[in-house]
Amino acid sequence: MNSTPAASTVITVKPNSGFMLSHPAHMIAQGFGSGLSKIMPGTFGTLFGWLSFSVLTLRWPEVFSPLNWWIIIVAGFFVGVWACDKTGRDLGVADHGSMVWDEVIAIWLVMLFITPADLWTQFYAFLIFRFFDMVKPPPINYFDRRFKGGMGVMFDDIVAAFFTLLVFAIWRTI
Template sequence: MQYEADTGKVPAPISSLRNTMINKTALYIATLGPVGNLPKMPGTWGSLVSAAAAPWLFLPFSLPLRMALLGLVLILGAWAATEAEKALGKKDPGCVIIDELFGQWLTMLPFAALSPAHIAAAFILFRVFDIAKPWPIKRAETLFPKGFGVMIDDGIAGVFAGAILYFLLPFIP
């Protein structure tokens, strides 16, 4: 069997195993584990899980740390979404919900503390913008390549939802 020193290439079985491991890892990240494979409304499930996890995994951190966390989610999510699209042979497959995590947490980014009612409002507002996709949200899907288009449109929906939430907070108990 020839190896890198002889041919410069990895043998096919090793290369195939590497690709399988990358595909499985990317799909696991892109679908937030089993959540993206729940029947019906995977985006809503992804947003709900993201909103429910935020008080423990996102909101307790300082603003700079939350921004860094979102940067990591954006980069990792774009990679995972791109790999998932390749593996599944579809553009923005429904089971890919890492973008919901990004958008939902981006909705909550500017707020130091949110009550359960505020988090529920953040969830609803994000879902409205994510589903309706008004301009420029819809345009972002096609403007950015591959997984970044998947992530950025939900990011814009999150910014819109966060802006509306900012004005609604005084009216939410």
């Protein structure tokens, strides 16, 4: 007799505030709750990232300097690999939609490169990043398929951020 449960009996955990608060990795991966939105959690995670970058930079510019943002983003990427890997395993879905730390880190990277920028420029950066993150045109879709686990969750959004910045670089030279 086969002792493994049938695919239909595998229970996946529902992402909610209780799950998020049950482990620090879940809180990070789910963007401190921004990923728990019932609609478009990736967009809400990106909004949280944009808002947190703006508020922290404006409120404490001596702490959230460009150099310190670099350190935060690099460290946040590696923490995100761990947090998204753990959270994905605990949810039973490797790249669950409620995991939005990848969007947070990627939009921080975009904002770091385009700042100082007015609100409209930041909004366009938000829209362009969301386009690349949702549509995943080549080669973003290649990295999305190629890398698995926490690295897979995090890396394709860094590539989407790169393409967002490429659009801005072209836009600014026109």
